[in-house]
Amino acid sequence: MLAIRLKRVGRTNDPSFRIIVQDHRRSPKKTRGVVEYVGSYNARYGKPQVNAERIQYWLSQGAQASDTVHNILVDTKVISEKKVNAHNKKTKVVKEVPVEAPKPVAEVKAPAPVVEEAPVAEAAPEPVVEVKEETPVAEAEAPATPETVAEVPAEEVVAKEEEAPAA
Missing domain, CATH: 3.30.1320.10 (Ribosomal protein S16)
Incomplete structure (x- = not known):
């Protein structure tokens, strides 16, 4: 042949x-x-x-x-047939079964992170302090108000965040 x-x-x-x-x-x-x-x-x-x-x-x-x-x-249009798969001879052609669309899962929305700003001083502005939900120290303490943030220097707040173990 x-x-x-x-x-x-x-x-x-x-x-x-x-x-x-x-x-x-x-x-x-x-x-x-x-x-x-x-x-x-x-x-x-x-x-x-x-x-x-x-x-x-x-x-x-x-x-x-x-x-x-x-x-x-x-x-080159010498023959009028469909192309054949020249590669992957060993794999079987599997008929595609219509797959059902996955059901949407109700997403639990996490509360937005609380951003507290310190009062602006005329001489030097204090940096923005973010309270993260992940730190157990922040959850144990009473929620901070702008008055309490003003009482605590920014350096101590940053030091407490650094000492907290990463969850």
């Missing part, structure tokens, strides 16, 4: 191929057994040149095109 397949003739890192008609039992690397050269394909530029008349003749004589050559012939 004859096969229409690619034979690599390009240099390293410069792939180009000849499209040949050959006995399917022979290696395409050898020149022996090539019945006819029917085209070429430069993979770098992607422009196949095929002799459509001769390919139609060999297909009518029973020659089988390889998957890659088949796809090239479909691209």
Whole structure:
């Protein structure tokens, strides 16, 4: 049985191929057994040149095109069929079963972080102090009001936050 397949003739890192008609039992690397050269394909530029008349003749004589050559012939409109998957021959084609849309899960909204600002002094403004929910020290203490923040220097508040273990 004859096969229409690619034979690599390009240099390293410069792939180009000849499209040949050959006995399917022979290696395409050898020149022996090539019945006819029917085209070429430069993979770098992607422009196949095929002799459509001769390919139609060999297909009518029973020659089988390889998957890659088949796809090239479909691209050049020598044959009017669908492309075939040339890769992943070992994986099975699984029919896709319609999957039900996942049910929306009610999201629990976390309370917004409380931002407390210190009163602005004319000489030097104090930095903004954020109370994080994650620190157990902040939860144990009474909620701070702007008056209590003004009483405690900013350096002590920062030191307490640094001492708190990360949760």
